[in-house]
């Protein structure tokens with residue numbers, strides 16, 4: 306069996322601690338998989354990361370064959386089949402969004418160049434570190450050797466959040482909620498599309514009669530969930546983010562069940578009027594090898610307007626990072 310080499314940046318961070326153990330447990334790639342982990346961190350945290358490695362050893366996971374710890378991207382991404390880019394600088398008090406974009410943008414630019422040069426040519430890249438859509442756009446733009454199909458930014462956490470909110474409101478099981486797509490940017494402009502979602506096979510608006518709640522409270526709760534968690538917990542979401550990463554990888558490598566789809570920011574092919582190449586969250590389906598955007602989702606005027614707002618934000622972010630490429 307071919308070894309799977311997974312590189313994870315920001316591995317000593319909060320998400321890393323919830324993610325690494327599940328990545329190598331057999332849950333994602335199967336119990337027979339042979340996994341080599343490559344953990345990339347800033348030099349100051351390599352010591353702490355060694356502690357995480359000791360814990361990984363103490364789990365005696367049969368799938369885990371090797372762990373490399375490094376602060377060198379060249380070594381870290383060498384031969385990677387998956388690059389999960391979690392690391393980045395968090396937004397600090399008083400920091401403008403543009404400043405955050407530039408600081409993290411240059412980190413992702415460097416990582417993208419290293420992935421292009423050292424990773425396997427079929428490497429799949431999942432960007433989690435924020436602003437994840439634009440960071441993924443940067444990485445994709447500098448990776449000339451790797452197909453555009455192989456780049457993703459995580460919006461499945463947003464989908465999971467939206468599904469849970471609808472289920473709670475309807476008093477239904479989360480399993481009964483289907484076809485919930487999150488469109489756009491992983492930010493407060495994202496649009497969780499309740500209009501095309503189903504609860505027990507029925508349109509959401511037939512089950513949840515409170516249209517005003519759907520159009521306002523529901524959307525805002527999903528859009529601002531990250532901030533609400535920071536306020537309550539004093540730290541940003543980590544376990545739920547790691548869970549969504551696990552879900553996302555599984556969904557990419559498995560055929561999507563008939564009639565279902567999932568949300569992921571991928572390179573737009575121009576569908577729904579979204580600028581080609583922009584990393585935009587769409588409903589997608591996978592056949593286990595490649596994916597495509599679901600093309601026939603009817604969008605009403607309300608949905609179109611919400612999607613447009615998120616598109617405008619992403620275009621602005623793209624413009625702000627364009628100076629990194631010169």
Ligand code: NAX
Nearest residue numbers: 315317318319320345346347392393433434435459462546
């Ligand atoms: P932490 O601050 O706990 O961890 C980030 C880690 O990245 C730190 O250990 C830091 O040393 C490391 N790092 C910084 N620069 C690096 C570099 N150049 N190379 C390698 N490692 C580097 O943050 P955590 O809570 O783990 O969140 C990580 C990122 O995920 C943040 O950008 C956060 O905003 C983003 N999120 C994205 C989500 C999504 O759905 N897309 C949801 C959760 C989360 O907010």
